[in-house]
Amino acid sequence: MSTHGTAQGPADPTGPGAEPTPGTLGAAWNEDSGSWATLAWRSTEWTGSSSYTTVWQDDKPVYDRGETVCVIGAGASGLTAVKNLREQGFAVDCFERETNIGGAWNWRHSRSPMSASTHLISSKPMTQFPDFPMPDDWPDYPSHSQVNEYLGRYADHFGLREHIWFGTEVVTVDPVEGDRWDVTTRPSGGGVERIARYAAVVVANGHNWSPKLPSYEGMDDFRGAMVHASSYKDPAMLRGRKVLVVGGGNTGCDVAVEAAQHAAKCWHSVRRGYWYAPKFVFGRPADQVNDGVAGLRLPLRVRQWMFATTLRLTVGDLTRYGLPKPDHRVYETHPIVNSQLIYYIGHGGVQPVPDVARFDATGVELAGGERIEPDLVIFATGYLPRFEFLGGDVLDADQEGRPRLHLHTFARRFPTLAVVGMVQPDSGIFPISHWQSVAVARWLRLREADPNRAATFWRGVAAAPDRRWTPAKVKTSTRHWFEISHTLYLRALESVLGELESAR
């Protein structure tokens, strides 16, 4: 290291801990980490596998990956976990069962819930990663293929692909001594299993891939076609058919709107009344208007009144269209964002009907006693989170299989296990996954750097009561337990990040 030209000061390098001397290049370095050296180390360190050892367990080799962290899944949440763990200096092995990144947004693979016309329901500023904005020339609500392209850019920009093992699925994740984990993987098509030992595991396997199917009396006798919305890919499937869409969530509304345009007939069965928020109000994306109000920190009742009034003025009385009156206040269920459903109901393209009572060979009897005869039934009845590679006791699950996690992230009994992206926010999920993984990376760093402070932090995590991160009492259903309000949740996460801040 030398000084340059007219730069002042002695030519000696200033090592870590030395007094900064004006004019030397070294003096401008980040002293505590030897910053540049750290960068170089970050990019090359773990590829040299010679430092890793193999242990034998029940005659099977276990490859010890040292301090490497394992990330499960390379969708949006997995990618941001890889990026943020790397940023904190961790080596990462990420396993992805498909052959490309994107998870749910990689619509070419069988588990993706996307259909040809899926668009975001949260606008760009609420959806993008907080440190990697979507391009300015994209629309307010990008399409699913743009989102997938965005994730590809993110992976390339930060060089994430080299840390991902594609076409590899995780079979089991078992805790072993010393808060470490044995992760068994195999090629997605089947093949030889391999066990590797990791310092920590971050689960980012998504929660929109395992369809939840309802069961009705007489379903087995029904001669028409029945599919889950996850297999609905494009409107060709609807053409010329009489379609019944079951489910009033965002997917159900999207499919009903497409059926209105392409099918011979469309019934839309909803169990209860919902609030339908338009995508734009006052000429701006509705979620941005809503967050402008949320930023004022008004009492919940006032905000509910304001939102309800806005909807009354813009959307109007839903019962006029034959829809049930909402049986709850706004903010009490996941928001339905659809500007077109009401429009197509008004045009007669969609006919709202009540809940399904039973099926028979040729038709469906509805709750009111009315009988309809669809030839295609699409169940937009949602998905269930699944973690079959983890034993139920690991996530501390209750009888109904709901894991008990602090902030939906930290496994209370296992400090080196975390879940990222298993929330259903009233905004985009990427910012939530981003900050969750920053918190996890900082936490793992703190555990190494300062065991005393780490112990204090963890006592807080273990003792924290289970709570919901929603302002209003959310309707119970199999998915509403992990519903969150992004403002409440991020405020809580912000204070956790503050506690973990000076971990480096």
Added chain:
Amino acid sequence: MSAGLPLKIMRSREWARPVPPVRREVLSARASGEEERPPVLFVPGLGHAAWAFEEHWLEHAAQRGFPTYTMSLRDHGNSGSAGKASLRAYTHDVVQVAAGLPRQAVLVGHGTGALVVAHALARYPARAGVLLCPVFGGWRTLGTALLRNPFGTLPGAFGGRVRVRRGQLFGPNLHASAARVYVGRLGRASTRAQWQLLFGRGPEAPVGDPPVLVAGTPDDKIVSRAALGRVATRYGGAPLLFPGMGHDMMLDAGWAEPIDAIVDWLSKAEH
């Protein structure tokens, strides 16, 4: 590193009121050599535009192996306009360009551009940051400017245009005709952004903990030696100094020296 305000993840204003997009002028030079190195984005300060880096540094750094880019902030150079620009809008412009580059970029900001880069470092995890002759604003900046050039500066304090003199930007070795041309090309910043220089919140801490180099000159007529030292201290080091040069070191006589030093600093990162 505690180079700024604590991490802020509740960004209601940014969510609710996104910065309106504009067309942006971005110039680039292809790197020579095979080795893949991170892109370097030069960000000019208020009044300046992409031309200031296009003049010498863009090509010079590219020849030394780094793919280089420079841009004009909104209302500057050939970039578009959209209403009253704020520091947040300028920061948005920089982050948009950085995130659009193929790989994680190094951000180099000059003058008030260094403040914009400091803000951008809190919204984009750069490979590294370089703050040149950083104007971080506040009353002291105004004081220095008033002292050196009272009549050119005073209108700025009331929202008018700030006129800088040749002597404030360049050292004695730059030919007067060249200096005249450069000063003639200066544009003006939005009134709102000028006000924010005085009253705005300081930058938040950088995300991703990038290494940050602070450089300047003891003969800067805009940034006092003490102000330079304060910025450097904030980023945990001491400034790299190039005596004899004026504030606009990318244009002044001897422009090769600072860019060579920056490239050397960056090259050390790679190996």
